[in-house]
Structure formats: C-alpha cells, structure tokens
Amino acid sequence: MKILIVEDEKQLLDSMMTFLKESGMHCEKATTLAEAIEKIDLYTYDAVVLDIGLPDGSGLKVINEMQTKQNQTGIVIVSAKNSLDDRLVGLNFGADDYITKPFYMPELVARIKSVVRRRSFQGKNEIVFNEVRVIPDEMMMYVKDKLVSLTKKEHELLLYFLSNQNKVLTKESIAEHLWGDHADMADSFDFIYSHIKNLRKKMTDNGANDYLKSIYGVGYKLSSE
Amino acid sequence: MKLLNLTNRYYIAIALVLLMVSSAFLAYRVLYLVDNEVSENILYEKMEIEKQLSHQKNIQGKHIIFGDRIEVEPLEKFTTFRVRMIDTTFYDINLKMRVPYRQLTYEQLLDGKSYRIKIAQRLTETERLAEGVLATLLLVALDIIACFYFLNRWFSSKIWNPFYRALNILKTFDLQKGGATTFQRSKVDEFNALNAELSKLTDKVSRDYRNLREFTENMSHETQTPLAIIRSKLELLLQGSNLTETQVQQVLSTLDSVNRLSKMNKGLIMLTRIENEQYAGMQMLPMGKMLRKQVDDLEMFISSKNIQVHIDIDENVLVRMNQHLAEILITNLLSNAIKYNRENGDLFVRLSADTLEIANSGIPPVLSNDEIFDRFKKGDSPDSIGLGLAIVRKIIDHWGSRIKYEYKADLHTFTITLPNRVVGKV
Numbered sequence: 001m002k003i004l005i006v007e008d009e010k011q012l013l014d015s016m017m018t019f020l021k022e023s024g025m026h027c028e029k030a031t032t033l034a035e036a037i038e039k040i041d042l043y044t045y046d047a048v049v050l051d052i053g054l055p056d057g058s059g060l061k062v063i064n065e066m067q068t069k070q071n072q073t074g075i076v077i078v079s080a081k082n083s084l085d086d087r088l089v090g091l092n093f094g095a096d097d098y099i100t101k102p103f104y105m106p107e108l109v110a111r112i113k114s115v116v117r118r119r120s121f122q123g124k125n126e127i128v129f130n131e132v133r134v135i136p137d138e139m140m141m142y143v144k145d146k147l148v149s150l151t152k153k154e155h156e157l158l159l160y161f162l163s164n165q166n167k168v169l170t171k172e173s174i175a176e177h178l179w180g181d182h183a184d185m186a187d188s189f190d191f192i193y194s195h196i197k198n199l200r201k202k203m204t205d206n207g208a209n210d211y212l213k214s215i216y217g218v219g220y221k222l223s224s225e
Numbered sequence: 226m227k228l229l230n231l232t233n234r235y236y237i238a239i240a241l242v243l244l245m246v247s248s249a250f251l252a253y254r255v256l257y258l259v260d261n262e263v264s265e266n267i268l269y270e271k272m273e274i275e276k277q278l279s280h281q282k283n284i285q286g287k288h289i290i291f292g293d294r295i296e297v298e299p300l301e302k303f304t305t306f307r308v309r310m311i312d313t314t315f316y317d318i319n320l321k322m323r324v325p326y327r328q329l330t331y332e333q334l335l336d337g338k339s340y341r342i343k344i345a346q347r348l349t350e351t352e353r354l355a356e357g358v359l360a361t362l363l364l365v366a367l368d369i370i371a372c373f374y375f376l377n378r379w380f381s382s383k384i385w386n387p388f389y390r391a392l393n394i395l396k397t398f399d400l401q402k403g404g405a406t407t408f409q410r411s412k413v414d415e416f417n418a419l420n421a422e423l424s425k426l427t428d429k430v431s432r433d434y435r436n437l438r439e440f441t442e443n444m445s446h447e448t449q450t451p452l453a454i455i456r457s458k459l460e461l462l463l464q465g466s467n468l469t470e471t472q473v474q475q476v477l478s479t480l481d482s483v484n485r486l487s488k489m490n491k492g493l494i495m496l497t498r499i500e501n502e503q504y505a506g507m508q509m510l511p512m513g514k515m516l517r518k519q520v521d522d523l524e525m526f527i528s529s530k531n532i533q534v535h536i537d538i539d540e541n542v543l544v545r546m547n548q549h550l551a552e553i554l555i556t557n558l559l560s561n562a563i564k565y566n567r568e569n570g571d572l573f574v575r576l577s578a579d580t581l582e583i584a585n586s587g588i589p590p591v592l593s594n595d596e597i598f599d600r601f602k603k604g605d606s607p608d609s610i611g612l613g614l615a616i617v618r619k620i621i622d623h624w625g626s627r628i629k630y631e632y633k634a635d636l637h638t639f640t641i642t643l644p645n646r647v648v649g650k651v
Contacts, residue, residue: 012453101450218463
C-alpha cells in the first residue's frame with residue numbers, strides 16, 4: 001500500500017512515517033502544497049493523508065488536482081480544526097475521511113485502510129488473518145470457514161485490531177474508536193474488556209488460536225506470535 | 226429613588242422650612258407694627274381729646290359720648306393716675322356681633338372735677354390684616370414650591386437627559402455583540418467627560434474580550450499540533466518492546482495527560498465557536514426523536530450501571546435550533562446524568578411543550594446551583610474536564626433559552642425552558 005503524507009510539521013510527519021511504515025505501508029512525504037501537487041502528478045498512491053493548513057496554501061487544492069486526474073486515490077484529511085464546517089467542506093471537496101489532531105496513530109491507520117478498501121474493492125474484499133476471515137461490510141467473521149456472527153461493537157473492534165496487527169492498542173485509543181465522544185464515559189474500559197473477552201471466546205470456541213493478547217496496564221494487541 | 230426626586234425632595238423640604246420661618250417672622254412683624262399703630266393712634270387721640278377738653282368750658286360734670294367710642298364720664302372723685310390699655314370686645318349693633326376693640330381708660334381733672342375718659346379703637350381691621358398677610362404668604366409659598374418642583378423637574382430632565390441616554394446605551398451594551406458605543410454630545414462638560422471615558426472603557430472592554438476570545442481560539446487550535454506530536458511520539462515509544470514496566474507506566478500517564486489537554490482544548494474550542502456564532506444555521510428538530518436516539522446510543526453505559534430510564538416524551542414537540550448544538554446539548558446532559566448516577570439509579574427524561582427536564586439520582590452536589598455551570602468546576606470528580614455543563618449553558622444562552630439546576634428528593638434535575646418551540650405533527 002502506497003501512501004503520500006502531506007504534513008508541514010516535521011515532527012508529526014516523522015512519527016506518521018514511522019508508524020505507517022511499521023504498519024506495512026510504503027510512505028512518501030510532502031511538506032508543502034507545491035511538493036504535494038508535484039508528487040500527485042508524478043506518482044499514483046493508494047491514499048493521501050492530507051493536512052489542510054499548509055504553509056503555501058490550503059490542502060484542499062491537492063484534492064482538486066487529484067480529481068482532475070480522476071484517480072482511485074483515497075483521501076484522509078488531517079486537520080487541527082475540529083469544526084463541522086471544515087469537515088463538511090473537506091468531505092464535499094471529495095475527501096473520504098476526516099480526522100482531527102491530536103489523533104491516535106492506530107486510528108489513522110484504520111481510517112487509511114478503510115478508505116483504501118472502500119476505494120479499491122468497494123468494501124467487498126475480505127481480510128484474512130490466519131484462520132480468521134472478516135468481510136468488512138458484513139457483521140460476521142469466518143473461523144475456519146465457519147460463520148460466526150458478531151455484534152456491531154465486536155465487529156468494529158475486530159476490524160480495528162486487523163488494521164493494526166502486531167501493534168499495541170491502548171485502551172484510550174480503542175475507547176475513542178468505538179465510542180467517539182462518549183469515550184470518556186466512566187466505565188468504557190470495562191466494556192472494552194468484556195467485548196474483547198467475548199470476541200476472544202467466539203474465536204477460540206470455533207477453533208481459532210487466541211490471538212488477542214492483553215498487555216497489562218496498557219491495552220491489547222492482535223498478534224499471531 | 227431617582228436623582229431628580231431626591232434633589233426635589235431636599236429642595237422642597239428646605240423651601241418649606243424657610244418659607245414657614247420667614248412667613249412667621251413677617252406675620253409677626255406686620256402684626257406688631259399694626260398693633261403699635263393702633264396704640265399710637267389711641268394715644269394720639271388721647272392727646273387730641275385732652276386738648277379739646279381743656280378748651281371746653283361747659284362740660285360741668287356731664288356724661289359725654291363722642292362719636293362711636295369716646296366716652297367722658299364724670300366721677301365723684303379722682304382715684305388714679307393710671308392709664309390702662311386693654312383689649313376687649315363690644316357689641317356692634319350694625320354687625321350684630323361682638324367686635325374686638327382696644328380701649329384706653331384714664332382719669333383726668335378738669336376745672337376741679339374728675340372724669341374717666343375711655344377711648345376705644347376697633348381691632349377688627351388688624352385681625353383681618355393678619356389673616357390677609359398669612360393667606361397671601363401661604364399662597365406665595367405654595368406657588369413658589371409648585372413652580373420650584375415643576376421647573377426643577379423640567380430643567381433636570383433636560384439637563385440630565387444625556388446622562389440617561391448614556392445609561393441606556395450602557396444597559397443595552399452587549400459584550401458578545403461588541404461594536405462601538407456612540408454617546409451624544411451634550412452642553413454639560415461633565416457629561417461629555419463621562420461619555421468620553423465610557424466610550425474608551427467600552428471600546429477597551431470589547432477589544433479585550435475579542436482578544437481574549439481570539440487568544441483562546443488560537444491557543445486551543447495551535448496546541449492541537451504539538452499535542453498530536455507528543456501523542457504520536459508516545460505511541461511510537463509504546464510500540465517498542467524494550468521498555469521497562471516503569472517506563473511503560475510513565476509513558477501511559479503522560480499519554481493520559483495529553484488526552485486531558487486535548488479534551489480541554491476541544492471543549493474550549495467548542496465554547497469559542499458558539500460565542501463566535503459559528504453554529505448559525507437553524508432548523509426544526511424533533512426533540513423527542515433525538516432524545517430517544519441518544520438514550521439508545523448510551524444504552525450500554527446505562528445498563529452497565531443498571532440505571533432505570535423513565536422516558537416521558539411529547540413526540541409532537543419541534544424546536545427551532547442548530548442541529549449540531551442540539552446534539553451536543555442532549556449528549557452532554559445525558560452523559561452527565563449517567564456519569565454521575567449511582568448503581569441501580571434512575572434517569573428521567575421528560576419533554577413537554579414548554580420544558581425539557583433531565584434528572585438523575587446521585588449523591589448530593591458539592592457545587593452550588595450556579596457554580597455547576599462554570600468552566601472547570603467539577604466538584605469531586607477528578608477525571609472530568611469540567612467543561613460539559615459550561616458548554617450546555619453556552620448553548621442555552623446562544624439559543625436564547627434558560628436552564629435551571631436543582632437537587633431535591635435525591636434527584637439532580639436540569640430543567641430547560643424551550644424557546645422557539647412548535648408543537649405539531651412531526
């Protein structure tokens with residue numbers, strides 16, 4: 001998966017590059033609008049992570065440029081402004097998703113992968129992880145070809161883990177992924193625990209290995225090791 | 226009390242006292258002079274009579290009455306040199322009543338015979354005079370006071386007019402809307418000076434308020450990127466496998482602080498946005514339906530505490546409001562009512578044509594009814610940011626509505642008066 005990250009904050013750019021690379025993506029970077037447009041013209045990407053506030057202009061111009069090329073590239077806007085207007089303008093311009101700073105890295109990865117899935121396969125593709133198969137648009141998974149139904153939250157949780165394999169996911173990041181603004185409700189961590197317990201049970205009961213590891217005090221990790 | 230009435234009251238009180246004292250003095254003086262005059266007249270008459278009697282050779286012990294009230298009465302013998310002057314009354318045949326007189330009585334020897342002479346002078350005129358003087362004075366006093374009162378009112382309202390205008394401008398001055406205040410120029414230097422200072426003051430307050438708002442907004446926005454950097458670095462650190470247990474805990478608690486900062490920022494940005502009228506678009510919203518949906522969304526948190534939800538909703542209530550703000554309002558109130566609820570507690574959601582009421586059971590409040598809506602006031606819940614209810618109140622203010630909080634019968638109750646409501650078919 002080839003990603004272009006357009007971000008003028010060098011430190012943040014470095015972190016994003018590192019994290020996305022560790023997640024198995026090929027990343028290129030652009031720190032200015034001009035550089036971003038140049039790269040878009042020259043190369044093809046699966047997705048572009050786009051900061052709106054660039055030193056030499058609005059990142060929205062990159063979206064314009066891409067639309068004239070009519071390519072299949074997914075666009076995830078990263079903005080410091082969590083405003084409804086910005087979000088609507090961005091999405092109306094043709095962006096696929098919108099994430100506000102400060103974001104959790106695994107969340108960004110999940111958004112990118114989801115956008116690419118939607119763009120490239122219209123969500124019909126499967127995600128295979130050893131003996132587990134998940135179809136993103138349907139709330140079900142196959143364990144060794146046996147259909148297992150999932151609740152909405154379990155499904156979202158599983159997709160989040162599958163997007164971030166072998167990564168430690170903090171409880172905070174999972175809570176925000178599952179409940180957004182309600183993430184800080186008092187007992188959301190307990191719910192994560194019970195969801196994971198249920199998910200793990202559904203997997204192991206149907207013959208899969210226990211891939212969901214608890215990292216004490218930190219969170220969880222999906223790993224086949 | 227109005228300044229005008231107060232000054233008038235003092236003026237009238239002083240005028241009354243002065244008028245009373247001076248009219249009393251005047252009346253006394255006039256009466257004294259008139260009285261003196263009467264006495265002098267009698268004495269003068271006495272001299273005249275003495276002169277005339279001394280030329281009269283043929284009285285010879287006769288009882289004589291001159292005119293109306295001069296009487297010469299022969300006596301057996303001379304008894305006294307005393308001259309007496311008394312005030313008395315005589316019956317007046319014409320007037321058919323007793324009339325006051327001053328009478329001078331003395332004895333005199335004429336050709337070896339003694340006579341008692343009485344001279345009387347009517348006092349009626351002097352009494353009337355006194356009454357006249359008093360009446361006139363009273364009339365003048367009343368005139369003066371009335372004129373004083375109305376003129377003072379008129380002058381004052383004319384003179385103080387710029388002051389009241391300025392006061393009105395200040396009353397309608399709205400910091401939220403800002404804008405320059407223009408005061409009318411007046412003939413009075415003091416008022417002009419006051420207005421100039423007020424103008425300066427309101428300008429400064431508006432400017433400061435604007436700056437503060439800009440500062441809050443910029444600060445909150447500009448902090449987001451560094452926060453994103455900190456969070457991303459910490460997340461990278463966490464992914465590494467070479468951290469000790471203690472280091473992991475330190476990274477986690479740092480992440481936690483970053484989360485708090487980030488939430489605080491988001492709350493502050495929300496507050497400034499509402500202040501900056503960035504949620505202007507209004508539409509008719511089915512309040513009942515929105516409430517039900519949000520209760521459903523929060524179902525998991527509700528059932529985990531085993532909270533009983535009591536919903537009493539008039540489905541026909543439509544409110545005119547910005548949709549995004551309405552959602553935030555409902556979310557904040559509901560999650561507040563769940564977060565601070567107790568195990569097996571109750572949650573009431575009542576929507577009628579006039580009010581929306583959200584109530585939850587819970588421990589008695591630590592904060593007062595007003596404090597509860599203040600920024601960063603969070604009672605004894607250290608995990609909270611303390612902006613949720615501040616945002617609620619900001620939305621309510623912006624909406625032009627009112628919210629009331631009270632704790633009674635074990636229930637924390639928030640009551641919102643619905644403006645712009647329309648009851649009809651949804």
